[in-house]
Amino acid sequence: MKKVFVLIIALLSGVAAFAQEFRCNVTVSHQKIQGANRQMFRTMQADIYEFMNNRKWTEHVYTYDEKIRCNILIRLDEQISSDEFRGSIQVQLTRPVFGSSYETTVLNIKDNDFRCKYVEFQPLEFNETSNRDNLTNILAFYAYIVLGFDYDTFSPEGGTPFFEKAQSIVNNSQNASEKGWKAFESERNRYWLIENVLNKSYSDFRKCMYSYHRQGLDVMAQKPEEGRSTIATSLRDIQSVFRRRPSLYILQMFFDAKSDEIVNIFSKSFPDERNRVVAILNEVDPSNGSKYKKITESEDL
Template identity: 30%
Template structure:
């Protein structure tokens, strides 16, 4: 089952990363894919994860915890004067991958695969911009050669200053409209990743992200307000650190460690654990009587995977009813699960 305190990214001795107890300890990441006699839905699940859940990246020799790719698109901005933005991609790759975001030491294969996609949408002069950013991260599934998306978010509300020739410098005690957003999402990537290996294991990284939010809110920066249930950075980090949302973060761990990491070896137990997770998430939904941003993030990353995972589950009709109640925007995907 998917009990607490499982295959963690834990600090071991001098800060080396180990994956605690459970299936990860002392075992290689690369194991044969599912056997042919396993349920069709399970084989389809791994094909889906291979196609859509992986963010395949080339390693960098001097990388630390993150292994990020970056894409920058400024085609919406007219004029040759914006050519300097073409240098931003390499700058961000170096910034994200070369610095150490935590005291934990990662082996090369343990670095977190992630992606930042930045699309410039508007320019005010040559140094003030509006952009959309899409951030994603994935992690391996134990017992397979596949990966699964652990975090995926699209942020359309980003206005910032970025001038030609600028150097990107980490400055945790001051707010910057550009680099603070990058830092915020880097810490969210770490938090979600650690939460997937250990129950509430990403707490320290979410707290780092909250400090950035407080800095942004302190200067009334756009996109950092905390307004009700709106999809803002402030709403997301506040929910993640709200103890009332601990069931969501625990479900995130149990889903990755208890369900996905064990699916190849005991899919029936994984099915039961998945159903328990769905019930727990539905209880959380009932408590708030509405969807929340943090819950939407979970289902945005997982709805197709869940539908494939449960396609051969005998109790999938019960799971379906709970899922469409709390995740109506993905009902079409869940419909396929029960057809």
């Protein structure tokens, strides 16, 4: 009996040692496609879920509570042929904040260049050195993007190995017929996403991602004023990147994820700090100016 118990513990330990990285929710929406095989889309959703959650993406060991929380929403707008589809993919990464029950949105990105082939019951296979399958290339690209952004929030430029893997996928996809991989196709696609992240000229962006989350949000539960002050300082790094190149894709991504949160954080701040932050925000993200006005309209502390 003791031997059986030891064997069970060993097996459970082996499972824990190889625990995968993601707690990824996957939704495949197909309402716009009429007359199609509905079961096929359910199978597609299950296959993508398994691809994201059951594949080992890193060499690191994760407990269940440490798994990275993300969501993938694929909207299929058109069935081009029996096994080819076009639509969009939206990827959201959230991260728990230390000492609280709050989860912050780190990444919320929508990619409209989603085109894939899918054959029901055919395994999803990803090859790091080829571009044979656009579906798994896109999924793997965003898996590494999510890993990179998550790691960047815990250590300075900690996500570099994963961003480099995402860059390799882009490089291997330069001959792909599908859109989203090439520089000339758009200023906001997968090519420019990874180019912006790894470009040393914009390294202050990644500096902000670390200080905003690890030295700012993670401190606020115990030292709210100190954490908020650090977040205010981190926005100066975003301002620095903006002044280098205002139209960067990563800047839009940052405010898509953070604008509402920033309003909530600084609505509880001191008047001088609120005014300084709003001045930065109005410069670097003028499209959300009406939203940021709520900060200065909040009551003085």
